[in-house]
Amino acid sequence: MKIVVIGTNHAGIATANTLLEQYPGHEIVMIDRNSNMSYLGCGTAIWVGRQIEKPDELFYAKAEDFEAKGVKILTETEVSEIDFANKKVYAKTKSDDEIIEAYDKLVLATGSRPIIPNLPGKDLKGIHFLKLFQEGQAIDAEFAKEKVKRIAVIGAGYIGTEIAEAAKRRGKEVLLFDAENTSLASYYDEEFAKGMDENLAQHGIELHFGELAKEFKANEEGYVSQIVTNKATYDVDLVINCIGFTANSALASDKLATFKNGAIKVDKHQQSSDPDVYAVGDVATIYSNALQDFTYIALASNAVRSGIVAGHNIGGKELESVGVQGSNGISIFGYNMTSTGLSVKAAKKLGLEVSFSDFEDKQKAWFLHENNDSVKIRIVYETKSRRIIGAQLASKSEIIAGNINMFSLAIQEKKTIDELALLDLFFLPHFNSPYNYMTVAALNAK
């Protein structure tokens, strides 16, 4: 069987590796317009903020690896068209050579692309996006310039908040804008996001929330020099747009069933409306166990797993995704937040009737006074069924990075908050309290 994979980042790599390792013997062709693969975008802010010196280790696979496994890999090759009826992919190499690859099975792993705010001045020099390695390099080069002092970051989601931290670590003045009233609004309720806002402000990042960018203005050299919002005008030397991503599905969105944001609709086998076409990673929808429905959640962790599922199904073993909870985490200047499932706000937006239980305690036993950070927890649950649909944790302790994985499984398994109260969570003073804050938050649920 011949399998063509368009897109060689996390999802495409996971699909190809699953096929190569578990179902050897298939002919695999991988195509990507980029020159590099497996770039860990979430490492950009760590590198650009000089928490690590170089970007070299932000990759985990390269074309030669796949060539060595017998894969035909075409980098810097742009797919121009897919003929779904005749099962052919048309592409052009860097040197304009025409490529036609027939397929038995096609895998769309084209990921997502940054949303471009359609504002006057959007194409000025000095306005950047942040997804690809090359975009990270461009921003790193800008940060190196002495004259680039004031940086506006538009969008205080994960990417925006992280690159704002990086800019501050590089000694820049940083203005962080968002239309929402807090940072991280899509993953956390205000009571939690405010903790990150305070952390950002304490570290000298200027917050401009509830504020909408209207226009970018240029200096004489055509470089962005001002950002105009619905509230004021600010002098800036650089703008980084981080208002979000959308599915990069143009190649197929007119032929295959798509979600409201253009993402390719798939079932739990990652199969699209065309049985010979699979879609994986950020280009595809995904089943949310919190929502109990398909939705769109662009995360590298989902990309990897969806690739594994597609690889098995294409390889011949029927395997359903167990669905996801949108588990995520962020660490800014040592302040950590993790969440999974839906926030109260997100749940209400989706019409779910929910309640929540909040609690705050020290991570470790109260009698340990050193290195014992406080932890805020919120458990969100359906009021009637009491099924857990979300959890948020915030602390300087890293242990919350493990505990959120338990909540992710609890949502997947449709556990109620009352069942969670009885879950066997171990106790050792070095790590937690006899009445673990997760147990107490669950016990306290009205």
Add this chain to the structure above:
Amino acid sequence: MKIVVIGTNHAGIATANTLLEQYPGHEIVMIDRNSNMSYLGCGTAIWVGRQIEKPDELFYAKAEDFEAKGVKILTETEVSEIDFANKKVYAKTKSDDEIIEAYDKLVLATGSRPIIPNLPGKDLKGIHFLKLFQEGQAIDAEFAKEKVKRIAVIGAGYIGTEIAEAAKRRGKEVLLFDAENTSLASYYDEEFAKGMDENLAQHGIELHFGELAKEFKANEEGYVSQIVTNKATYDVDLVINCIGFTANSALASDKLATFKNGAIKVDKHQQSSDPDVYAVGDVATIYSNALQDFTYIALASNAVRSGIVAGHNIGGKELESVGVQGSNGISIFGYNMTSTGLSVKAAKKLGLEVSFSDFEDKQKAWFLHENNDSVKIRIVYETKSRRIIGAQLASKSEIIAGNINMFSLAIQEKKTIDELALLDLFFLPHFNSPYNYMTVAALNAK
């Protein structure tokens, strides 16, 4: 209704508090021969090893708290007999006053007692056990003596290993004995326990494993001065017996159905063979989801939860325990180990046919070279059903203290190792890798 609770430590307190908070109006009598309550025994080594200065904060409840809630609480009062037929408890106060308390419902929360090795010289001065606060005080006083230099700890389970660390932190020479070939043998397989052995040895603790104590010898003042094993004789100034605990069920073991170690047999409502008698905490059996059967696991975390379950059932709300996995953790000189369910060795001893998948990786993304400890993981699963029945984690990273809670839930929910491979575990370089070591260990399972 009148409810008598015998034993006022974690399980008894949880039962009483559940009744008081959720089902007010019952008459509650609490009886305990001890003068203190709610002592966190797992804090003893932390206090005696001077990681904290004083024991004052190792308690979370006192008799007056319960008196204020209308409870009749009799401390330093020893129950001599229970007349199950006539539902009466006979006890004697410190001043030898006779107490008779009739009950509608009785709760046995008498905990566990240290196993005393029946060896010549077992009653010599300078031979200690470690369960109660008073026993912690006695050991602390011994550690303060200049002349007490060489300390033998018999039994390298959790309590023995922790008090060995404490003795070393107090500058003592420490000899740690165990009949097994490693420390922590009941919770960890050798490949994992060896990591703790190396850690103990590196910190100067003399390990004597695969060695059985035979006799204790005394000096002229009747103080223990030598320990004789099946291999050699050792001069010591103090012996701390930590060979384990057994259910403290003498008051009822001849009248109620008991487990092979004398623990009171209970169902998932914590009800004993006598419908008016409940048993909670270390005196009772408990349902193990790993084993899919009742067994005996003496842990404070189980004690708390079993008390909550009993309180609800007595109060009138039918509630089944969700069972436990025996989740546990230990941290010795900053080396952390957590486990849940059964080790390979424990599973095989119980006749289960199991396989396991091991993996080792850094906790955080590979490109973070600071504060990024390696983590060893073992997932144990039934060979045929591939149901996960155990997990072991070892690292200097504290994040394993959260991750083990996910495995505890996975065992409770009978997840297979293949389902675990697809679980939504988030990725952020600050906390983990794109291919999380838990995902990889599950993917690698043969």
